[in-house]
Amino acid sequence: MDTPPAVRARGITKYFGEVVALDGVDLDVAPGQIHGIVGPNGAGKTTLLGLLLGLAVADRGTLEILGTPVGRALAVSDGVAGFVDGPGLYPSMTAKQNLTALAALRGDPTQTMNIDEAIAQVGLTDVADDRVRGFSLGMRQRLGLAAALLTKPKLLILDEPSNGLDPAGKKHVYGVLTRLAADGTAVMLSSHRMDDVEQLCSEVTILSTGRVAFSGPISKLASEDSELDYRVLTSKPAAARRIARQTHGIRLRDDETVKDGVELLIISAPIPSLDEFVKQLVDDGIAVRELAPVVSPLEAAFLALTEQQETN
Amino acid sequence: MTATAATTIDAPVARKVSVARGYRFELVKLLSQWRVRVLIIACWLAPAAFVAIISQQASLPVDTLFGRMMHATGWAGPLVLLGFSGSWALPLLTSLIAGDVFASEDRLGTWRHLLVAVRSPRRIFVSKALSSLTVILVLVIGLVVSSTVSGLLVIGNRELIGLDGHLLSPGHAAGAVFLAWLCALAPTLALAAIGLLGSVALGRSPMGLLLPAVVALAMQIVQQLPVPVAFRLALPGYAFISWNGLFTSPAQRGPLLIGVAVSLVWAIAATGLAYFLFVRRDFTNPTHDGSGRRALTAGLLPLVGLLVVSTAVIAPVSGFGSGIDQDKVQKAVAVEFAHLYRLQTKQLNRADVTEEQLQSAAECTKGGDQVAARGPGNDWRCVVSWHIPGVAVAGSAIYQLDINPLGRYVSDGDGPKEVNGFFLVRTPSGDEPNPLWQFDGNIELLPAK
Numbered sequence: 001m002d003t004p005p006a007v008r009a010r011g012i013t014k015y016f017g018e019v020v021a022l023d024g025v026d027l028d029v030a031p032g033q034i035h036g037i038v039g040p041n042g043a044g045k046t047t048l049l050g051l052l053l054g055l056a057v058a059d060r061g062t063l064e065i066l067g068t069p070v071g072r073a074l075a076v077s078d079g080v081a082g083f084v085d086g087p088g089l090y091p092s093m094t095a096k097q098n099l100t101a102l103a104a105l106r107g108d109p110t111q112t113m114n115i116d117e118a119i120a121q122v123g124l125t126d127v128a129d130d131r132v133r134g135f136s137l138g139m140r141q142r143l144g145l146a147a148a149l150l151t152k153p154k155l156l157i158l159d160e161p162s163n164g165l166d167p168a169g170k171k172h173v174y175g176v177l178t179r180l181a182a183d184g185t186a187v188m189l190s191s192h193r194m195d196d197v198e199q200l201c202s203e204v205t206i207l208s209t210g211r212v213a214f215s216g217p218i219s220k221l222a223s224e225d226s227e228l229d230y231r232v233l234t235s236k237p238a239a240a241r242r243i244a245r246q247t248h249g250i251r252l253r254d255d256e257t258v259k260d261g262v263e264l265l266i267i268s269a270p271i272p273s274l275d276e277f278v279k280q281l282v283d284d285g286i287a288v289r290e291l292a293p294v295v296s297p298l299e300a301a302f303l304a305l306t307e308q309q310e311t312n
Numbered sequence: 313m314t315a316t317a318a319t320t321i322d323a324p325v326a327r328k329v330s331v332a333r334g335y336r337f338e339l340v341k342l343l344s345q346w347r348v349r350v351l352i353i354a355c356w357l358a359p360a361a362f363v364a365i366i367s368q369q370a371s372l373p374v375d376t377l378f379g380r381m382m383h384a385t386g387w388a389g390p391l392v393l394l395g396f397s398g399s400w401a402l403p404l405l406t407s408l409i410a411g412d413v414f415a416s417e418d419r420l421g422t423w424r425h426l427l428v429a430v431r432s433p434r435r436i437f438v439s440k441a442l443s444s445l446t447v448i449l450v451l452v453i454g455l456v457v458s459s460t461v462s463g464l465l466v467i468g469n470r471e472l473i474g475l476d477g478h479l480l481s482p483g484h485a486a487g488a489v490f491l492a493w494l495c496a497l498a499p500t501l502a503l504a505a506i507g508l509l510g511s512v513a514l515g516r517s518p519m520g521l522l523l524p525a526v527v528a529l530a531m532q533i534v535q536q537l538p539v540p541v542a543f544r545l546a547l548p549g550y551a552f553i554s555w556n557g558l559f560t561s562p563a564q565r566g567p568l569l570i571g572v573a574v575s576l577v578w579a580i581a582a583t584g585l586a587y588f589l590f591v592r593r594d595f596t597n598p599t600h601d602g603s604g605r606r607a608l609t610a611g612l613l614p615l616v617g618l619l620v621v622s623t624a625v626i627a628p629v630s631g632f633g634s635g636i637d638q639d640k641v642q643k644a645v646a647v648e649f650a651h652l653y654r655l656q657t658k659q660l661n662r663a664d665v666t667e668e669q670l671q672s673a674a675e676c677t678k679g680g681d682q683v684a685a686r687g688p689g690n691d692w693r694c695v696v697s698w699h700i701p702g703v704a705v706a707g708s709a710i711y712q713l714d715i716n717p718l719g720r721y722v723s724d725g726d727g728p729k730e731v732n733g734f735f736l737v738r739t740p741s742g743d744e745p746n747p748l749w750q751f752d753g754n755i756e757l758l759p760a761k
Contacts, residue, residue, distance in 0.1 A: 053428050055595060074431040078327055081428075088425020092344040105329050105337045105429055147425075 004067035006031050006155045006186030007052060011061035014047055014210075021047040023210040024061070029188060029203075031154070034181045036197035036218075037190040038302055039207035045190040048207070049084045049157050052076070052188065066154055082157030082188075087144020091133035095124055095143050098132060102147055118146040123172035137164030145173060149180075156180060158189040162196045174200060194299040206301060214301060221297040227270050228300060229253060233290035234281060237263035243280045249273030266294065329430045334439030335446075342409070342447050351405060352447075355454035360462035363389035367466045377475075377556065377720065377752055380745070382463075385470040387485040389463030390456055391559075394492055397455055398552030402500050403528030405451050410507030411521040413444040414590070418516045423595050433591045441508055441583060448504055449497075456493045473747065474559040475754040476644065477651025492555035495568060498575035502548035503528060505582035506615075512586045512593075513607035538687065538717055541635040541757045545570050546622035548578035553718050556754045564756040570629070574622055581618050585611050635757030636715060638676055638685035644755050645674040645694045645711060645723065652747040653698065656731070659739045659747075665701060672698040676713070690714035692721070707731065709748075719755040 007029040014022040022044045029035045037045045050056050052065060054076035063070045066077045089098050099115045119128045122142035127135070132143065141161055148156055156177075162170060177187050177200060191197050197204060198218055205215040214221065234240040244250050244265060250273050253266040269277065281288055295303065329337075342348050366372065366382050366389075373379035376395045381388040393401075417423045430436050472485035480488060503524040510523030519526070531549040544550060551571035557564025589610055650672040657664055676694040678685040685692075692713035697706045709727025725732035725748055732748040 050424070053424070054431070055424055055427060074427060074433075083428075084424055086421060088420070088422035088429075090341055090344065090420065090422065092346065093341070097340070097344065101337050101340045102429060104340075105333050107329070107333055 003031060004064070005029055006033070006066055007035075007188065008064040009061065010063075012048070012051065012058045012063060013060035014044075014051065014056065015059050016047075020210050022051075022058070025207070025210070025212055027205060027212070027215065029155075029186050031186050032181050032184045033203060034177060034187040034189070034201045036201035036204040037188060037207060038192070038194070038197055038204060038298070039213075040302075042209070043207040044210040045207055046084050046159055047210075049082070049159050049188065049190060052155070052157050053080060053082060053084060055084070077154075078151060079154035080157065081148040081151045081153035081155075082159075083144050083148065084157070084159040086159070086163075087140055087147060089132045089135075089140055089143060089147070091131065094129050094131050095119060095135070095146075096128045098143065099147055099150060103150055106151065113150050113152055115150070118149045119143075121149060121172070121176050122146045123169065138166055138169045141165060142169055142173060145176060149176070153180075154185055156185055156187045158187065160191055161189050162191055162193055170196075194296055194302060198296055198298050204298060218298055221301050226297075227268055228297065229266060229268050229294040230274065231290065231292050231294050232265040232267060232288070233262060234265070235287035235289065237265060239284060240265055240281060240286055243284065243286075244277060247273060247277045247280060250277055328432045328435060331435050331438050331442075334430055334435050335442050338413075338439045338443035339446060342413070342443055347408065348447060351408060351451060352454065355405070355451040356458050359389070359393050359455050359459035362393070363459055363462040364466050374750075378472075380750070380752070381473060383467065384745070385472045385482075385485070386460070386463030386465070386467040387470075387472045387480075387482070387489055389467070390459040390489050391492065393455055393459040394489075394496055394555065398496060398499070398549070399528075399532060401455065402452070402496070402552075403503055403525045406448060406500060406503040406507045406524040407522055409447050409451070410441075410444045410504040411511050411524055413440045413508065414511035414586075415515060415517075415520045427595055433593075433595075434587075437587050437590050441586075444508070445501075445504060448500065452493070452497065452500060456490075460489065472559075473652075473655065474561060475556055475648075475752060476560040477648040477655065477747070477751065477753075478561045479651075479655065480559070488558045492558050495551050495555045495558075495572055498572040498579070499549045499551045502575040502578040502582065505579040505586065506548075509582045509586040509589075509611055512590045513611040535718060536716070538634060540623075540627075540632040541630040542623050542627035542632055544635075544717075544757070545626050545630055546574055546619055548575045551575050556720065557756065560754060560756075564754070564758075566629075566758045567756060570626060574626075577622070578615070578618065582615065585614055630758055634687040634717065635759075636687055636717075636719060636755055638678075640755050640760060641676045641685075641692060641713065641715065641721075642674040642694065643760075644721075644753050645676065645696060645713070646672045648723075648751060648753050649674065649696045649698070649709075649711075649748070652751060653731070655747050656737065659737055659744060661740060669701050670698045672696060674711075688715045688717040694723070696727075715755065719757050721753050721755065722750065723753060724750050 005028050007027055009025055009027040012022050012025040025048060037048060039045050051058055051063065054070065054074045057073050066079050068077055070076055093101065096115060096119065099118060103115060119125055122145050124139065124142055124146065127139065132140065135143065141163055145158065145161060161173060165173060181187055201218065203216060204218050206213040232240065241252065244252055244267055249270055251268040253268055278288060372382050373392060376392050378388040378391040382392060417426060426436060427433065469482045471482060472480045474480055506527050507524040510520040514520030528549055531547045534547065535544060535553065545567060551568065554567040554571040557568045589607060650667040650670045653670060654665065674694045674696045676685065676692055678689060679691045692715055694711045694713060695708055696711060697708045699706050707728060709725050709732055711723045711725045713721045713723050715721040727733065732746060735746055735749050736743040737746045
């Protein structure tokens with residue numbers, strides 16, 4: 001028997017009054033996949049995640065979650081957990097009390113994860129008995145994730161989970177999400193941080209004004225033909241500049257910069273021309289110390305969409 | 313939306329959380345708030361401290377009903393507290409508990425979390441309503457137990473003088489005090505329900521939190537105005553006043569039963585409206601807390617309608633006047649004087665006389681016959697006369713009455729020095745307050761049978 005997708009949406013449309021929040025959205029998320037949702041403000045990310053959590057129902061289209069059709073609000077399976085618009089926590093209670101109360105609400109201990117274990121997974125053991133009132137945004141995000149983990153979800157929905165996280169917190173959260181995905185849990189997260197999405201997600205859906213502008217593997221965003229800006233740091237900047245001018249398909253950008261007293265080269269090139277350029281540099285005995293896109297393919301796509309939206 | 317058949321992943325089915333679990337969850341949240349904990353401690357300790365402090369003071373809270381008896385019996389303490397609670401404490405307590413139970417989720421932004429966890433707005437509503445009711449009951453029980461235990465320990469389990477001057481034995485006083493507090497639960501429930509409605513309808517607005525207190529204050533103001541009895545009895549807070557009728561003989565049950573019934577109808581109506589608004593609220597937009605024109609039309613207007621209907625239903629029974637007339641005043645003063653005269657006789661070790669032998673009577677006028685002898689006012693004047701067996705001449709005393717629109721009066725006497733010439737009377741056990749010097753009474757506002 002084929003394993004159905006964790007999420008299968010077809011033609012999802014959602015209105016708020018006369019405003020079209022989602023317009024014919026198709027989406028597939030496989031079990032064990034970390035799927036990012038990105039898009040400008042007002043693109044419909046939170047609305048989509050809210051639908052997946054069962055907070056609302058679509059006005060049109062079909063939605064299956066964990067293989068079960070969803071026809072009314074709050075009817076999604078217990079295997080779905082997460083939060084939108086920040087985790088719901090009660091500041092007068094400690095971290096542990098928050099989770100204990102939530103676990104007691106569920107009732108069945110076999111269906112819930114050990115509370116200490118959930119707190120440990122997100123790295124909050126030291127503050128487990130502190131009131132949430134004193135928690136930073138990042139700590140609240142981590143506790144919100146722990147609350148979601150309690151129910152041993154098969155589909156985890158997280159809205160901006162990296163908001164306010166420090167590097168240590170981010171490491172904990174990413175570790176948890178990666179382990180969950182490895183164990184077969186589908187994770188859907190929205191974020192404004194493109195680097196986070198690129199680091200975590202295997203696939204991404206870009207939303208713009210309620211419509212899907214792109215959905216698929218992030219690697220597909222950087223297609224062979226698309227031209228991106230790259231930052232190149234070499235041992236001989238002048239020689240590298242000369243080679244760049246001679247290589248077909250490479251355009252030198254006017255903006256030069258200096259890093260640690262060494263001149264950086266900014267070039268614009270498709271992938272084949274970039275490969276040829278690197279080959280020439282190596283043939284001429286020039287060391288390539290850094291080669292990276294100025295903006296990631298995802299961020300470039302995001303910016304293009306944002307600019308397009310502003311133009312419209 | 314089209315349903316599509318598909319194989320399911322090994323995921324638990326959607327389950328709603330039971331009301332019992334939701335109730336426990338809400339109770340844990342409420343009790344984790346320092347504000348609620350402070351209120352519980354205050355309600356269980358402050359009344360005891362109040363009664364103990366008053367017992368050590370020379371002056372008494374005579375402006376409050378039964379206040380002048382706080383040195384005489386421990387049963388006066390819980391009644392003084394009930395008078396104060398009906399005006400101030402219970403509206404404020406219901407505001408802080410029921411008035412915030414829904415709004416707090418708006419403030420904390422936790423509605424979506426709660427909905428995903430519980431999966432049923434109906435069960436959330438029931439859980440919240442029951443948990444806030446539980447906490448309010450704990451607070452009320454604290455007020456009763458604390459003031460009663462302190463009164464009995466510090467002052468003693470003694471007889472209580474009723475509002476018509478008759479004596480209630482300690483056992484009867486205990487029953488009447490318990491019943492009075494029980495009756496006061498009805499308007500407390502009505503205020504709690506108004507709190508739920510405000511909390512649902514007004515969301516984050518501070519008015520949601522304050523609504524029970526504001527409504528209670530408005531009702532108090534209205535009760536002090538010369539409004540028709542029917543309207544007075546149709547207000548959901550009237551049972552905070554009409555428990556006085558339990559302390560007369562026979563008990564004035566009519567206004568009390570009407571007041572309790574009205575309060576319960578208000579409690580049901582306001583809870584129903586809150587439920588109606590809550591289950592129809594759109595939680596998909598976190599910036600919208602449900603307040604708005606619909607809250608006004610679906611929340612306020614039906615209650616205004618209920619007040620109008622209640623007034624119309626009660627009017628044939630109560631009439632549309634003030635409920636205070638010359639006959640009622642004369643009868644109340646004469647009966648109370650007779651009861652208190654017998655009490656004074658007992659205090660002074662004089663030969664006992666019965667009410668029949670006393671044949672006490674009162675002739676009362678208002679405003680020196682310049683105005684019609686009816687309605688509230690501080691210009692009532694009663695000439696009380698009585699007979700003592702074996703004495704040919706009837707005794708008489710003059711009492712100046714201040715009758716408020718609720719039918720309560722304070723009578724200040726002037727007469728023979730042996731009867732009400734002095735504030736204190738010299739008894740074998742020492743000086744005691746003279747029961748005929750100044751006394752409180754209560755006139756039933758419903759027409760006499």
